[in-house]
Amino acid sequence: AKRLGGRRHAFFRKELADQAHRHLALDRDLRTALAGGQFQLHYQPKVSLIDFSLEGFEALLRWEKPGHGMISPGEFIPVAEDTGFIVPLGDWVLDEACRQLRAWLDDGLDPVPVAVNISPRHLRHHSAEDFRRIIDRHGLSPDLVELEITEGAVMQDMDHALEVLAALKAMGIRVAVDDFGTGHSSLSYLKRLPVTTLKIDRSFVNGVPSVREDNGIVSTIIAMADMLGLDVVAEGVEKPEQANFLRHHNCTLVQGWLTGRPVPAVQAADLLVKRIKQ
Numbered sequence: 001a002k003r004l005g006g007r008r009h010a011f012f013r014k015e016l017a018d019q020a021h022r023h024l025a026l027d028r029d030l031r032t033a034l035a036g037g038q039f040q041l042h043y044q045p046k047v048s049l050i051d052f053s054l055e056g057f058e059a060l061l062r063w064e065k066p067g068h069g070m071i072s073p074g075e076f077i078p079v080a081e082d083t084g085f086i087v088p089l090g091d092w093v094l095d096e097a098c099r100q101l102r103a104w105l106d107d108g109l110d111p112v113p114v115a116v117n118i119s120p121r122h123l124r125h126h127s128a129e130d131f132r133r134i135i136d137r138h139g140l141s142p143d144l145v146e147l148e149i150t151e152g153a154v155m156q157d158m159d160h161a162l163e164v165l166a167a168l169k170a171m172g173i174r175v176a177v178d179d180f181g182t183g184h185s186s187l188s189y190l191k192r193l194p195v196t197t198l199k200i201d202r203s204f205v206n207g208v209p210s211v212r213e214d215n216g217i218v219s220t221i222i223a224m225a226d227m228l229g230l231d232v233v234a235e236g237v238e239k240p241e242q243a244n245f246l247r248h249h250n251c252t253l254v255q256g257w258l259t260g261r262p263v264p265a266v267q268a269a270d271l272l273v274k275r276i277k278q
């Protein structure tokens, strides 16, 4: 038994070493990718269910690794968060979204606000000024930019988060609580959060309208947002039945495959052009 235990131990040690090795290799590739311009942003529409007008975009990171094709953010964001590379990477994402907004304005388009995902470590690392400096670099009105912060990130360091969010709000930068409903934040915390929007996590929207519990959770989040004077966006809307349920419960903003997949900047610009013509 002792020998077996020893072998098990060695097995896990090898697993850990392999994982550390993979992390190191990926971290090195990520740094090369940033320096080499291998990242780009895709933009997913946020759409009104009332008239299907375009109300905003969420910028989503894409990594086209030479010889590997597209690598999903779900694979590399957690590692970047782990190694700390998320701070320069997250700054790049915000800067790139702002650069794109500036370019659209310079082209005579009337852009909608663009939301950028801010990871927990990025939020802990930065002050509100750090975020503002990037937006200011492009001479943008702060209300064209929204930061999406997960409920979990806010809970990790409540004092810092409250301070940054309050300062962002004072600067006119919009803030959304992302993946809402997954982070166990209490109502009393939510009441104190200086944010503008709640985004209902896809895992709840998924079950609507066939899973009774999900119907309850989704309609309760919508009612709560309404009571607190917050906008609410349902993410991951794929089916007309889901849109109908949401509309019926007074959630009018949706983001999902039903109303638009994430698209490269050129196609996002086409959506802005169509918007002017309407």
Ligand code: C2E
Residues within 6 Å of the ligand: 044, 059, 060, 061, 072, 073, 074, 077, 090, 093, 116, 117, 118, 119, 178, 179, 235, 236, 237, 238, 255, 256, 257, 258, 262
């Ligand atoms: P998220 O913030 O919850 O982003 C929404 C994800 O849902 C995106 O996946 C989007 O493509 C996907 N999605 C949108 N509509 C639908 C739908 O109708 N059905 C389904 N099945 N999926 C839908 P994506 O682009 O793979 O991003 C995954 C996650 O990676 C994001 O989840 C976010 O947490 C993270 N991420 C992406 N870009 C960034 C970034 O620039 N910075 C940070 N920190 N995280 C990012």
Ligand code: CA
Residues within 6 Å of the ligand: 058, 117, 148, 178
């Ligand atoms: Ca998001």
Ligand code: CA
Residues within 6 Å of the ligand: 178, 179, 199, 201, 202, 235
């Ligand atoms: Ca989300």
Ligand code: CA
Residues within 6 Å of the ligand: 179, 201, 202, 235
């Ligand atoms: Ca999500």
